[in-house]
Each structure stands twice: as structure tokens, then as C-alpha cells.
Amino acid sequence: MYTEAIDQYTSGLKIAEQHRQDSIQIILKNRIGHIYLSLKNYDKAELFLVESIEGAQKHQFLKAEAIAEEILGTCFEKESNYLKALEHQERSLALFTTLQDEEGIAVVNDNIGSIYEDLNQLEKAHEYFLKSYEYLKSVNSELQINVLNNIGDVYRKTKRYQEALDYTNEALKLAEAFENKHQIESAHKDLAKTYVLLQDFETAYQHLFEYNQLQEEEFYTQNFRQLNVLQTIYETEQKEAQIELLTEQNSINEANQDLMLFGGGAILFVSGISFLFMNRKRKEKTKLQAYEQRVLQAELEKKAIEEKKLQDEIQLKTASLSKYSLNIAQKNKLLSDLSSTLKKMSSRSKMDTQSKIKELAKELDFALQQEDEWDEFMHFFEDVHPQFFKDLAKSATSKLSSAELRLAMLLRLNLSSKEIASILRVTPDSVRVARYRLRKKLPINSKQELVHFLMNL
Secondary structure (H helix, E strand, C coil): CHHHHHHHHHHHHHHHHHCCCHHHHHHHHHHHHHHHHHCCCHHHHHHHHHHHHHHHHHCCCHHHHHHHHHHHHHHHHHCCCHHHHHHHHHHHHHHHHHHCCHHHHHHHHHHHHHHHHHCCCHHHHHHHHHHHHHHHCCCCCCHHHHHHHHHHHHHHHCCCHHHHHHHHHHHHHHHHHHCCHHHHHHHHHHHHHHHHHCCCHHHHHHHHHHHHHHHHHHHHHHHHHHHHHHHHHHHHHHHHHHHHHHHHHHHHHHHHHHHHHHCHHHHHHHHHHHHHHHHHHHHHHHHHHHHHHHHHHHHHHHHHHHHHHHHHHHHHHHHHHHHHHHHHHHHHHHHHHHHHHHHHHHCCCCHHHHHHHHHHHHHHHHHHCCCHHHHHHHHHHHHHCCCHHHHHHHHCCCCCCHHHHHHHHHHHCCCCHHHHHHHHCCCHHHHHHHHHHHHHCCCCCCCCCHHHHHHCC
């Protein structure tokens, strides 16, 4: 679609140049530059945008110059050239300020905030995001959504989680009101990150699920549209080719009739027409193959994007699993320490509290032995690695115990022996012994690491 848009804008640019319509040329160069930015072709984007700025300055077209400077600044930000990015955004801000264009001022302040966020200068980023929001909060504009999400990002990164949730939820509501699927996805993704940091993994998973669902829907919608366009182009070209072939065939038929009238001389003419017909046929075949190749390429790109999305999802879920396991370890340590303290207190002389303390200690010990949390954890693990336990069982030379399965799961998360010991409420030496026994039940050679084997199941 981008290619078609560039073709159309380029055609329009040629016409504008022929008729010396300077302002239209400047506008079209901005739009072409913006498309190349979306395609991550920053060199071409910068080429068109610089030409637009030069033309705008020559003809004192301030609005177009401000837009070009803003887009050019974004190009340099994407290339991590933050000094140049700031220079162009500041120029754009000055121009929009002169024009008293509040929307433009808001957009550029948001861009500058993003640059400072990239530089991890979060206070300055926050300052510019708030400036942007001040210009937008009084109007019902979609531009508010991105600014609200950005403010939420800064609050999350500065560990002000409740404020982060407030702003991101506000962004989500506004995105849903405008039916902006891209921003809805972004809000759910940011909320998932914040809830992970708050160790509310259930809510984090819900937002992650919503994000993945929306992303998948959007992905298939975009690719379906793209394939439909390509299919339409393919069919149109095919029909045109068929019409041309029929036309050529009619010409041959007419030539054959002339053959009967004009004899040998007409044979040469028909031969020439036949040659042209076959040549045209070969060209049309090549053209059709080219369009078929484009359709195939679109399918390959679709599969590549699906694979990237899957990897991103696995990474986020794995991070959640690791944090979840550490949370279990912390809880176990807390309960263990509390149980130990209560037992010590029960041995003291205060006989009036002795029975109660013993009762509490028993209840805590019982809670530590419950399997519910482990069942929940293993269920969460299987969502991320659905084939792990099946492949492990197939590989093992003998049946693995529940304790060995838990150990294998924690090793698959690449946790240290100390972390595993805390989660399982055993000593690190016990973990090392358990690792040795697990290794003996698996087809691992002497040089291969146990963790490496489990990571590749």
C-alpha cells in the first residue's frame, strides 16, 4: 500500500512541477517523506523533507516548513541521532508557536518528550509530555491518547505505579472511544508491564491476552486487505492480458482470411503477426508471474511477522514466570521465618499463649505444604511452554517424580540453585543433589549442560 501511495504522490509531484505549483510540491514532498519514515527508509525521507524545507523557506510557507521539520526530527530520533532530532523539533516548535498552532505545538512537545525519554532523562520527558497534554486536554482529540500513554510510561519507569495506571487507563478509555485499535493495543501492553512490576500477574496476564488478541486481529486484517489488493491487481492484469490476447487472436484470424486472398505474400505478414502475438504472450506471462510473486512475498512477510509476534509474547510471558517464581520464594521465606519465630515463642514461659502459638505454627506449616499455588504456577508455565513436560517425559529413561518435574521447570526458567532452593524450601546442596539425580534420568552426555538440554526441549 505504501508503494502505491508513493507512486500516486510521485505522479502528482511531476504534474505540480510541470505547472509550477510550488505549494503543492512542498506538501507532496512532506507526505512522501512521511511515508518513507513509516517504511524506515530514513535516507529517502530526509531527502524529500530537506527539499520541502528549502522550498517552504523560499516561498515563506511556514506551516509546511514546521511540518517538515517535525517529521525530519522524528527521522533523526529513529536513527538515534538525538542532537539533530532535538534541533529540528525545536525549529518546528518555534514555527508552530509563531503560527499559534496549538495542535502542532502539542505534537512537537510530545516528540521532544519522547527524545528525552529515549535518553533516559525522565524528568525532562515528563515536563514536555505535560506541556503537550496542557494544549490537548481541553479538546476532544485523538492526539491525547499517545500523550497519556507516554505520561503513564514515565510514571512506570519512575516506579510511581498508581499514577502510571491512572494515565494509561485514561488513555485506554479514550482509545476505545475513538476506536483506535493501535492505541488500545499499546495501552493494554503498558498496563501488562505495570501490573507485572506490581506483581499482580493475573491482571497482567489479562491485559497481555487482550493485547495479543487485538494485535492478531489487526495483523490479519491488514494482511487480508493487502492480499485482496494484490489479488485484485493480479486479476485485473490477467483480464487485461486475456483481452489483449483475444485481440491479437482476432488479428491472426483476419490475417488468415487475407491469406486466402493474397497468397504467399500474406504468409509473411501472418508470420510476423504470430511472432508479435507469441512475444506479447511471453511478456504477459512474465507480468502475471511477477504479480504471483508479490502475493507469495506478502504471505512470507505475514509468516515472518507472526513469528516475531510469537517470540515477543514468549519473552514477556517468560519474564512474568520468573517474577512469579521469585514471588513464591519470597512468600515461602516469609512464612518459614514466621513459623520458626512462632515455634521459638511457644517454648517460652508464657503458658497462656503457648497453645495458640503452636496452633498458628501448625496452620502455617500446613499452608506451606499446599499444592494449589504449585498447580497454578505449573498451569501458567504450560501456557508459555505447552510441549515441555511431554517432551521431557519422552526423553527421560525412567519416570520422573513430581519433585523432579518441578526442578526441571525451574531450571528451564534459568533460575540459580540459590533461587530454586528458596522456592522449594531446601538447601542449595539439596538442589545440587537433585540436579545430579535428574541428570541421570536424562540422555545427556558428560559435556552437555543440564540447563542447556532443558532449554532446547
